[in-house]
Amino acid sequence: MDVTNPDWAPTLHMGHDDIPVSDSDRHARRMQRKRKRAPIAGLMIDEGLTEEQQQNHHVMEAVDSSCVGQVEVDVPAANVDGDGSESVTEGQGQTKDCVCSEQGRAEINRLLEENRLLRAQLQKTELNETFLKDDTEKVRYYTGLHCYAVLMSLFSTVKDFLPISKKLTGFQMLLLTLMRLRLDLPVQHLCHLFDVSHKTLSSVFADTIDVLYARLGALVHWPERHCLQATMPPQFTEAFGKRVAIIVDSFEIRTERPSNLKARAQTYSHYKGTHTIKYLIGITPHGAISFISRGWGGRASDKHITERCGILQKLLPGDVVLADRGFDIRDAVGMMCAEVKIPAFTKGYCQLDARDVEQTRATAHLRIHVERVIGSLRNKFKMLHTTMPIRLLLSCEGEDTTLLDKIVKVCCVFVNMCPSVVVKPGPNDTCSC
Numbered sequence: 001m002d003v004t005n006p007d008w009a010p011t012l013h014m015g016h017d018d019i020p021v022s023d024s025d026r027h028a029r030r031m032q033r034k035r036k037r038a039p040i041a042g043l044m045i046d047e048g049l050t051e052e053q054q055q056n057h058h059v060m061e062a063v064d065s066s067c068v069g070q071v072e073v074d075v076p077a078a079n080v081d082g083d084g085s086e087s088v089t090e091g092q093g094q095t096k097d098c099v100c101s102e103q104g105r106a107e108i109n110r111l112l113e114e115n116r117l118l119r120a121q122l123q124k125t126e127l128n129e130t131f132l133k134d135d136t137e138k139v140r141y142y143t144g145l146h147c148y149a150v151l152m153s154l155f156s157t158v159k160d161f162l163p164i165s166k167k168l169t170g171f172q173m174l175l176l177t178l179m180r181l182r183l184d185l186p187v188q189h190l191c192h193l194f195d196v197s198h199k200t201l202s203s204v205f206a207d208t209i210d211v212l213y214a215r216l217g218a219l220v221h222w223p224e225r226h227c228l229q230a231t232m233p234p235q236f237t238e239a240f241g242k243r244v245a246i247i248v249d250s251f252e253i254r255t256e257r258p259s260n261l262k263a264r265a266q267t268y269s270h271y272k273g274t275h276t277i278k279y280l281i282g283i284t285p286h287g288a289i290s291f292i293s294r295g296w297g298g299r300a301s302d303k304h305i306t307e308r309c310g311i312l313q314k315l316l317p318g319d320v321v322l323a324d325r326g327f328d329i330r331d332a333v334g335m336m337c338a339e340v341k342i343p344a345f346t347k348g349y350c351q352l353d354a355r356d357v358e359q360t361r362a363t364a365h366l367r368i369h370v371e372r373v374i375g376s377l378r379n380k381f382k383m384l385h386t387t388m389p390i391r392l393l394l395s396c397e398g399e400d401t402t403l404l405d406k407i408v409k410v411c412c413v414f415v416n417m418c419p420s421v422v423v424k425p426g427p428n429d430t431c432s433c
Contacts, residue, residue, distance in 0.1 A: 127193060129171055143178040144380045146418045154417070158215050163207045167196050176201065177208040181411060184382040206403060210396075212413070213406040219413045222246075222290050222314045233423055236285045239362040240341070244285050245319035247370040248311070248327065250302050251378070252276035253295075253404070254387045269298030277393065279408055280305045283373050285366075287422030289412045294405050295393070302326045312336050322367045343367075369422045376421050381411045 002008060006024060132138050132148055139148050155174055162170045176194055179185060185193075191201050229242040236244050255275050258264045267275040276298030282291035293309035306312065306329045315321070317337035323329065325342055333340040344360045378384045384407075392404040 127172060127175055128169065132175075142182060143175070144182040144414055144418075145178070150417055154216075158211050161211045161215060163204070163211075165200070165204060167200065168194060168204060173204050173208050177205055177212070180205060181381045181383050181407070181414075184386050209403065209406050209410060212410045213401075216413045217409055219416050220289055220292055220409060223284060223288075225316060225319075228284060231284075231286045233285055236366060239366060240320050243318060243320040243339075244322060244366075245315060245338075246282040246284065246290060246311075247322040247367055248280060248282045248291075248306070249324060249367075249370040249374060250278055250280050250305065251374045252278045252298055253384055253408075255393060256387060256390050258390060258393075263297075266297035266299050272298060274298075277388070277404060278305065280309050280311065281370065281374060281377075281412075282311060283370050283422075285369075285422070287369060287373060287420035288416050289373065289377075292409055292412050295402060295408070303328050303332075307332050322363060322370075324367065372421050373415070376418075377411055377415050380415065380418075383407070384411065 129152075132142065132151065134148065136147050139145055139151055143151055145151050145154070155171055158174065159170045162173050165173065168176070172194060176190060180187075180190060187198060187201060191198055194201065196204070225245070228245060232242050232244070236242075252269055252272055253276060254272070255267060255277055257275050258267060264275065267277065269276040269278070277295040278298050278300055279295055280291070280293040280302070281289060284290050291311055291314070293305060293311070296305050296309075302324075303326075306327060312332055312335075315333065315336040315338040319336075319338040321329075321333055321338060321340045323340055323342050327340070327342060330340050330342075341359075341363045343364050344356045388404055392407070393402055395402055396406075
């Protein structure tokens with residue numbers, strides 16, 4: 001019998017049979033109808049909005065409904081009692097509720113702004129296209145490529161052939177592979193960076209290397225003679241005319257000790273004092289890598305590899321090959337009507353004559369460029385410095401090529417995509433990005 005309650009009604013109906021419906025019941029039915037219409041209306045409103053905009057819309061809608069509810073409940077309560085003081089008290093309550101609603105709205109706006117800032121900060125740290133965009137230093141550090149434009153051109157070439165992964169995008173697969181080649185990061189560390197398992201990362205790396213090897217392997221090619229002559233640097237022309245076709249040398253990569261005794265004997269290098277895989281590399285006078293052999297055991301000599309790797313079949317009559325003293329290939333090159341230039345041997349001689357001194361000086365001065373390219377290859381891609389596991393020396397399924405051979409050739413391709421270490425770029429050859 002609390003007469004101040006908004007639901008109070010007299011016990012005597014005074015001749016009326018219908019009990020008037022209270023304002024609170026009317027408000028409850030109104031809110032129930034609004035809740036029923038909310039899914040349909042929300043679906044129509046949310047179309048065309050981003051996820052963040054939809055979130056903001058739902059939050060603001062909830063605040064509006066709570067504010068409306070307070071006003072609608074409080075206003076009828078003021079009308080039930082005719083006393084003036086009660087009306088003033090109810091008006092103050094409504095004002096207080098509106099102030100609280102305004103404060104809540106301001107707090108929500110602050111939280112939404114903070115959410116937007118955190119999202120923007122998170123996008124900067126995610127390893128995707130945005131992470132490297134407009135930052136040449138990051139591109140060179142993480143990928144070894146010259147600039148962002150070269151990276152995106154590479155990605156557009158291979159993106160349609162990359163494997164499909166549930167956790168990684170195509171760009172992340174390429175970036176993961178480049179980061180492992182470039183920085184030689186531990187596999188577990190890369191797993192944490194990209195939030196994938198060890199098995200997934202190894203599979204993605206091998207598949208991406210296969211794609212890069214198949215799609216970009218042609219960038220390591222032997223140029224035509226007229227192309228070589230057209231791009232011959234002046235220092236080569238002064239010493240040997242336009243006859244130099246290739247500068248050859250070899251480099252070795254350390255491997256684990258094989259358990260097989262024959263393989264152990266074949267891979268042991270007396271020069272390095274450990275087990276290695278040896279590669280023969282050839283560059284053009286301009287500094288581009290034009291030949292890379294498959295891997296040979298570290299015990300194999302330079303002469304043995306040169307005669308069997310297929311490089312001699314690419315020589316034309318009259319070509320000149322620059323090599324180190326260890327390449328005793330004068331007879332093999334002579335069979336192709338070509339000529340090999342190596343520094344003169346000093347063993348057994350008190351002093352070289354003037355002619356040999358000049359020729360040795362010119363040959364050594366120009367042959368050193370291949371060592372600079374090898375140094376750039378190994379320093380740019382630090383994975384070639386590490387000790388390779390035996391599984392990389394096994395032939396890929398259905399192929400004669402090992403995964404290590406593919407890795408080395410892909411690294412040579414990336415070196416060719418960078419500016420030459422032999423010829424400095426001119427003022428008009430700078431990258432526009």
